[in-house]
């Protein structure tokens with residue numbers, strides 16, 4: 018039996034995780050939490066809002082599936098890593114914001130960190146069993162989102178409803194907007210840096226509109242291994258919860274004879290500046306990634322509330338990154354302050 022604590026149980030990832038847990042008698046849901054929606058009866062221990070680490074203390078899970086959205090997921094990420102409890106991580110924002118602190122906690126705890134983000138799950142699978150010296154670079158694919166192919170001028174007046182219409186993935190509102198701006202790929206670039214220990218110049222982002230290839234690893238002998246599958250988060254969720262086994266899921270296998278379109282192209286960095294802003298924040302290190310994430314969270318919420326135009330999201334993030342000093346966080350207090358400082362800078366739109 019594996020005891021699972023599911024945080025963010027009412028969200029897009031959370032609901033799909035419930036389906037996976039229900040299908041596996043060996044997975045036992047011991048705790049479930051949400052930010053504001055009712056979770057009564059989902060698990061023996063439940064909590065709505067507040068500090069989730071108390072719930073985790075009481076639940077004593079074998080696996081924490083962190084599917085909270087945003088910086089709010091950080092305490093749970095650190096709780097699991099510090100204790101060596103397996104962390105199935107969908108909440109990429111916590112790893113982006115706290116990268117160095119999170120990895121230090123993982124070294125002390127000695128537990129597994131299994132990515133649930135589809136691209137990182139794919140890369141984890143392609144990298145497994147290969148020596149770090151044999152790896153040349155990794156490739157994270159991006160669908161390009163609903164505005165792929167548009168110019169900046171064509172993005173001036175786009176509405177939240179248009180940004181929320183993702184071509185290949187059905188997800189929560191925050192990550193869907195992040196996919197439209199390519200901030201999501203920026204977060205994933207930083208996430209990949211911390212998960213796989215590669216410098217940024219060995220992590221490539223390519224646009225692949227059908228989202229069938231989730232990630233590729235290039236090796237020094239000229240070979241590349243890719244991970245393919247229909248875009249369905251139940252696959253990476255199931256992989257993380259049943260690792261190292263591979264359990265059956267209801268997801269159909271690829272229909273190759275029916276025709277598959279595998280096209281790749283470079284991202285349009287001029288139209289979608291958040292990808293380059295994330296790369297620069299990641300390369301500068303310290304609390305720049307934390308500031309990038311905080312500013313993006315505030316700006317996305319402002320866009321969804323109609324207080325900021327679509328292109329204003331990148332402007333807001335750029336402004337914040339120019340204003341902060343990015344000094345490394347020595348501890349969680351420093352990090353929480355860096356997050357708060359970035360948010361304060363955007364108070365006029367928040």
Ligand code: NAD
Nearest residue numbers: 025026027028029030051052085086089107108109188189
């Ligand atoms: P969502 O908005 O659908 O769900 C978010 C969940 O977090 C909800 O259950 C909500 O109640 C909970 N939550 C929010 N604030 C909270 C708080 N302060 N305390 C406790 N719970 C809180 O989001 P989602 O699409 O499921 O995404 C969740 C995470 O997974 C995000 O970090 C996202 O980037 C990542 N992710 C999602 C997908 C996807 O397909 N949806 C894919 C890859 C990664």
Ligand code: MG
Nearest residue numbers: 134135136205
């Ligand atoms: Mg992803």
